[in-house]
Amino acid sequence: MSRSAHPAGPRHGDVLPEGHYAAPPADLNLLDPKVWSKTVTRDEATGAVTVAGLDVRALAEQFGTPAYILDEEDFRSRCRAWQQAFSHLDADVYYAGKAFLSRAVVRWLHEEGLNVDVCSGGELTVALSAGMPPERIAFHGNNKTRAELEYAVKAGIGHVVVDSFEELVRLAWAADQQGVRQKILLRVTVGVEAHTHEFIATAHEDQKFGFSLTGGQAAEAVRRALTLDGVELVGIHSHIGSQIFDMAGFEVAARRVVGLLAEVKREHGVELPEIDLGGGLGIAYTSDDDPREPQEIATALTEIVRRECAAEGLAIPRLSVEPGRAIVGPSAFTLYEVGTIKPLEGLRTYVSVDGGMSDNIRTALYDAEYSVALVSRASDAEPMLSRVVGKHCESGDIVVRDAFLPDDLAPGDLLAVPATGAYCRSMASNYNHALRPPVVAVRDGQARVVVRRETEEDLLRLDVG
Numbered sequence: 001m002s003r004s005a006h007p008a009g010p011r012h013g014d015v016l017p018e019g020h021y022a023a024p025p026a027d028l029n030l031l032d033p034k035v036w037s038k039t040v041t042r043d044e045a046t047g048a049v050t051v052a053g054l055d056v057r058a059l060a061e062q063f064g065t066p067a068y069i070l071d072e073e074d075f076r077s078r079c080r081a082w083q084q085a086f087s088h089l090d091a092d093v094y095y096a097g098k099a100f101l102s103r104a105v106v107r108w109l110h111e112e113g114l115n116v117d118v119c120s121g122g123e124l125t126v127a128l129s130a131g132m133p134p135e136r137i138a139f140h141g142n143n144k145t146r147a148e149l150e151y152a153v154k155a156g157i158g159h160v161v162v163d164s165f166e167e168l169v170r171l172a173w174a175a176d177q178q179g180v181r182q183k184i185l186l187r188v189t190v191g192v193e194a195h196t197h198e199f200i201a202t203a204h205e206d207q208k209f210g211f212s213l214t215g216g217q218a219a220e221a222v223r224r225a226l227t228l229d230g231v232e233l234v235g236i237h238s239h240i241g242s243q244i245f246d247m248a249g250f251e252v253a254a255r256r257v258v259g260l261l262a263e264v265k266r267e268h269g270v271e272l273p274e275i276d277l278g279g280g281l282g283i284a285y286t287s288d289d290d291p292r293e294p295q296e297i298a299t300a301l302t303e304i305v306r307r308e309c310a311a312e313g314l315a316i317p318r319l320s321v322e323p324g325r326a327i328v329g330p331s332a333f334t335l336y337e338v339g340t341i342k343p344l345e346g347l348r349t350y351v352s353v354d355g356g357m358s359d360n361i362r363t364a365l366y367d368a369e370y371s372v373a374l375v376s377r378a379s380d381a382e383p384m385l386s387r388v389v390g391k392h393c394e395s396g397d398i399v400v401r402d403a404f405l406p407d408d409l410a411p412g413d414l415l416a417v418p419a420t421g422a423y424c425r426s427m428a429s430n431y432n433h434a435l436r437p438p439v440v441a442v443r444d445g446q447a448r449v450v451v452r453r454e455t456e457e458d459l460l461r462l463d464v465g
């Protein structure tokens with residue numbers, strides 16, 4: 001989640017606790033390019049907002065609301081930025097499918113030369129069915145089932161990132177049964193407290209993922225992996241958490257992972273050829289967030305790996321990274337229609353939209369911050385401190401906790417929440433039997449549905465009682 005300062009400010013004229021809110025933005029019609037996908041613009045003369053040359057009002061008309069609008073050019077350009085940043089190195093970029101996966105996205109990744117990281121049999125099926133070569137797929141997860149492991153081995157995937165001793169045995173057995181040797185990396189927890197929300201930090205000791213480096217589990221896992229016939233240990237993996245801006249955690253992780261490679265060489269005389277430093281790079285959800293560019297990350301990581309390897313007398317291993325949010329997060333926005341508007345004098349105005357926690361659970365789950373804009377017209381009305389809420393039966397059903405919207409807002413207006421490409425559709429639910437919204441891909445004046453809206457028949461199909 002964003003760790004930025006509180007971005008909201010008071011409704012004009014309201015008396016609010018002093019210093020609690022920042023001032024409202026000077027112009028509510030401005031769409032900050034930091035948080036909107038690359039092809040989004042607002043025509044100053046007419047106020048119309050377009051994406052990939054398409055008027056969002058026409059998109060709402062054609063595809064309905066709520067809808068995720070995915071800017072294909074933006075997505076592809078982020079893929080290229082990551083590829084280019086690591087292109088001069090012996091390195092691989094794996095897109096983390098958990099952020100958002102669909103067959104269209106897999107095809108774009110394939111065309112742009114990226115690999116995919118999956119963390120369930122379902123994600124693996126989507127990746128394979130869209131033609132991703134199995135050797136370009138990595139499989140993650142802290143509790144992969146025996147069936148999932150057999151499926152992955154049978155499919156011939158590139159590597160499995162092993163998370164536990166049980167999995168090591170299960171996987172070696174599954175591979176043995178199929179007469180193959182499965183390449184693996186071991187996921188280690190490097191003991192870093194990533195500066196992010198507790199639920200998305202993954203490298204400190206007290207959580208469920210990986211082999212503890214400091215507690216000696218990682219060394220034991222290496223020892224066991226090297227003795228099992230069904231697996232070929234090729235490297236070490238670390239993922240410290242998500243929505244991180246500070247490079248320090250990655251640097252510590254890189255140092256500790258290289259330290260383990262050195263220990264493995266000393267103990268076993270084996271130089272493991274690969275390291276994977278995971279994903280986790282933060283994006284701008286509000287104008288206060290300042291994310292790092294892929295190039296900065298590539299430079300910082302490779303410098304540290306080179307330096308540590310030189311100090312330890314190791315050959316430089318092949319490096320992988322796994323960005324998810326940093327690729328797809330900024331590429332999409334969610335389009336909603338305004339319904340009920342409830343002003344609370346001296347407090348704020350509750351603006352209800354036709355979606356909510358079923359299409360974006362992140363605000364309720366992580367206290368995530370988002371921005372929002374009126375996109376069906378421009379407005380010169382006064383700023384009104386608002387809370388954008390959904391239509392679910394929960395008072396925690398909040399999409400944007402604090403934002404300024406024009407105080408002439410009316411039912412039927414369209415709002416868009418930017419930076420909802422990651423962990424929104426992929427974490428969407430049918431709570432209150434909501435129908436999950438479609439994903440509409442837009443590019444060069446063309447729009448097409450890549451994930452269709454659910455229907456009531458979809459819900460009833462599963463209800464077989």
Ligand SMILES: Cc1ncc(COP(=O)(O)O)c(C=O)c1O
Nearest residue numbers: 096239242279280322323324325
């Ligand atoms: C192992 C692993 N790799 C990559 C990612 C992608 O993270 P992000 O979307 O923050 O880049 C995650 C999710 O946090 C993960 O668990």
Ligand SMILES: N[C@@H](CCCC[NH3+])C(=O)O
Nearest residue numbers: 001098200242243362423
């Ligand atoms: N779902 C989280 C990120 C967790 C990523 C998986 N390790 C989010 O929305 O920020």
